[in-house]
Amino acid sequence: MKLIGMLDSPYVRRVAISLDLLGIEFEHAPLSVFSTFEEFSRINPVVKAPTLLLDDGSVLMDSTLIIDYFETLSPPGSKLLPSQPQALARALSTLGLALTACEKTVQIVYEHNLRPAEKLHQPWVERVTRQLLAACAELDKQLAAQASDGVRPDQVEVTCAVAWSFMQLMLPDVVKASDFPAINAHAARLEQTDLFKRYPIA
Structure with a gap:
């Protein structure tokens, strides 16, 4: 495989x-x-x-x-996701936010790195940035309200940490770590584990 x-x-x-x-x-x-x-x-x-x-x-x-x-x-x-419907719905809601933040980050990066500067459409960049920051704000709120057992990360914890590290690699001046302390602390904890170190982002 x-x-x-x-x-x-x-x-x-x-x-x-x-x-x-x-x-x-x-x-x-x-x-x-x-x-x-x-x-x-x-x-x-x-x-x-x-x-x-x-x-x-x-x-x-x-x-x-x-x-x-x-x-x-x-x-x-x-399994990395819960099977009980209500718990699964909560997990998928949080996953949706993390994946949306990834998607918007990619769109902003591509807009700046692949499109010629004279063709950059600033209203589109501003709209996508607004979506990105809204997703991060809601994600930060949800993570602040959730407790981790600190043992084996589930899919929500993995994806949120991976998404945050990607945002900090690509757009640290747009998505400021100080504005989203819960996500930042969560990712920092997981990035120090052997699991995450086996698959370094850069």
Whole structure:
């Protein structure tokens, strides 16, 4: 089994950490959707990170779908999401915020790094930035109200930490750590664990 994609992608990194937590052995191939586009395309013509190549040759893509596949295969005591509907709804609500923050961060980075400066559409950047900060504010509020057992992180804890570290890597001047103390403290704690250190963001 092979996970394709760079760990500076929050989507690739959350899959790597999740597979590790679930006890799934895999090989990591750090291919870039930019610098190694052609090599990546030979594995998956869509060139979407993360891509997971299963042992039977099946190709899975999209971090949430990959994780959902292995959640389905995992025994009840190993799952990273709750099975009770109300608890699951709360978890998915928080996950939605973290993944939205990732998405908006990527949009801002691409707008500045891939689009020529003269074509940058400032109203769009301002709108996406507003969405990003709103997602972070709600996420910070939710994490501040949740207690962690400090033992084995679940999917919400993994994704929130991965998302935050990505935002701090890419947009620290936009998403200021001091404005979101609960997320910042949560990510700082997990980034010091051996689990997260095995899959460094940079």
